[in-house]
Amino acid sequence: MNKYTVVVVGMGKRGLHHAVTFNANPRFQVVGICDIAPERLEAAAARLGDPAKSTDAAALAKTLKPDVFCFTTLPNLRTPLIRTGIDCGAKLLAFEKPVALTSAELFDIHDLIRKAGVKAVVSHQHRYGKHYQKVKEIVAGGALGRVHTVYGSATGWMTHMLSHLIDYTCWFNNYAPATWAMAQAAGRTKLADNHPSPDYIAGFVQFANGVRGIYECGAGAPDQPEVGKWWGKNRIGAQGTEGFAEVLTNGGWRAVTRSGGSQSGDGAMNYDLDMPPYVQQMADWLDDDRKVHPCNFEHACQGAEIMLALQRSAAEGGQIALPLAVGADEQALLRARIADRPVLVSCEQNRKEFSLP
Numbered sequence: 157m158n159k160y161t162v163v164v165v166g167m168g169k170r171g172l173h174h175a176v177t178f179n180a181n182p183r184f185q186v187v188g189i190c191d192i193a194p195e196r197l198e199a200a201a202a203r204l205g206d207p208a209k210s211t212d213a214a215a216l217a218k219t220l221k222p223d224v225f226c227f228t229t230l231p232n233l234r235t236p237l238i239r240t241g242i243d244c245g246a247k248l249l250a251f252e253k254p255v256a257l258t259s260a261e262l263f264d265i266h267d268l269i270r271k272a273g274v275k276a277v278v279s280h281q282h283r284y285g286k287h288y289q290k291v292k293e294i295v296a297g298g299a300l301g302r303v304h305t306v307y308g309s310a311t312g313w314m315t316h317m318l319s320h321l322i323d324y325t326c327w328f329n330n331y332a333p334a335t336w337a338m339a340q341a342a343g344r345t346k347l348a349d350n351h352p353s354p355d356y357i358a359g360f361v362q363f364a365n366g367v368r369g370i371y372e373c374g375a376g377a378p379d380q381p382e383v384g385k386w387w388g389k390n391r392i393g394a395q396g397t398e399g400f401a402e403v404l405t406n407g408g409w410r411a412v413t414r415s416g417g418s419q420s421g422d423g424a425m426n427y428d429l430d431m432p433p434y435v436q437q438m439a440d441w442l443d444d445d446r447k448v449h450p451c452n453f454e455h456a457c458q459g460a461e462i463m464l465a466l467q468r469s470a471a472e473g474g475q476i477a478l479p480l481a482v483g484a485d486e487q488a489l490l491r492a493r494i495a496d497r498p499v500l501v502s503c504e505q506n507r508k509e510f511s512l513p
């Protein structure tokens with residue numbers, strides 16, 4: 157069977173994860189890599205069998221015409237690389253969360269991908285962890301009774317973490333559409349970060365099937381003392397009439413149900429374990445249109461709209477109807493509207509991680 161050829165743009169942390177995993181899979185071959193930093197290109201090429209290298213993504217993609225165009229740049233760079241992937245004729249685009257920093261950009265990206273008819277996936281790969289899979293299995297198996305609430309909290313800030321929290325709770329809720337969102341935000345320290353975010357955002361989502369979503373991200377989010385690694389202090393779960401089940405990103409899973417009593421198990425987010433099935437399911441989808449990737453772009457867009465509606469609500473007040481009717485620049489709205497008062501933290505480690513006095 158022929159291998160699918162791959163170009164990977166952005167040879168930072170996530171680009172290397174992707175490229176190494178593609179090459180380790182017999183169905184893929186990385187034929188080209190790109191970064192604007194030549195030293196990163198050289199270092200990466202040595203680990204990837206010396207593929208073609210360039211500092212110009214468009215030129216590289218045009219020359220190599222890969223089957224898969226993957227990019228893993230920081231959140232400020234999305235639309236031009238989506239265009240590059242479409243223009244080079246790739247069959248599948250693979251890129252990183254968050255899909256977009258603003259709903260205006262989200263709408264543009266959505267139009268581009270839909271009109272091109274290209275497959276696309278977004279890297280919400282924590283879900284492959286055995287502890288995430290276990291929680292999904294408990295929720296889907298009906299042991300919680302009628303699920304009425306899904307929830308996610310992370311001490312890490314919004315543009316890093318909220319996309320993950322929303323995607324996994326939507327997965328638990330079978331991607332039922334959302335009808336509105338409402339949130340508040342505090343603290344301006346991380347607005348200037350390369351993952352620009354309020355220091356704290358917290359809000360509610362109404363799903364069309366009656367389920368309530370509750371989310372919080374950042375310095376005001378609670379500690380999860382069971383978890384050592386600060387970026388792994390994420391608690392994501394579901395509650396129903398007969399119990400709850402939840403995953404801690406770096407602290408396993410736990411559940412209490414009427415028929416099963418109290419249960420728990422281990423598991424920790426691990427790129428080496430989570431990336432191979434994520435990449436394999438790209439091959440499966442490329443081979444067979446019916447095997448749609450669980451991290452498909454439409455799922456990611458649903459989460460992105462919820463995330464942007466929460467931000468718009470935090471900036472403008474009140475409830476925001478979903479789906480969003482018009483695009484806006486939520487980053488500008490947050491910069492204009494978040495009060496110039498320091499965020500109040502929920503634990504001393506959050507104070508340190510947010511470099512607060």
Ligand SMILES: NC(=O)c1ccc[n+]([C@@H]2O[C@H](COP(=O)([O-])OP(=O)(O)OC[C@H]3O[C@@H](n4cnc5c(N)ncnc54)[C@H](O)[C@@H]3O)[C@@H](O)[C@H]2O)c1
Pocket residue numbers: 165166167168169170171190191192193196211213228229230231233252253254279280281282315316351
């Ligand atoms: N899914 C996950 O678990 C996960 C984890 C960490 C980060 N991320 C996401 O991955 C993305 C990248 O994060 P990272 O930590 O790898 O960042 P990084 O800074 O390590 O890597 C980004 C790379 O892109 C390169 N780059 C920038 N502009 C470019 C251009 N025009 N052409 C080619 N290369 C360019 C930079 O030089 C850098 O090497 C972010 O969106 C982040 O949110 C996802």
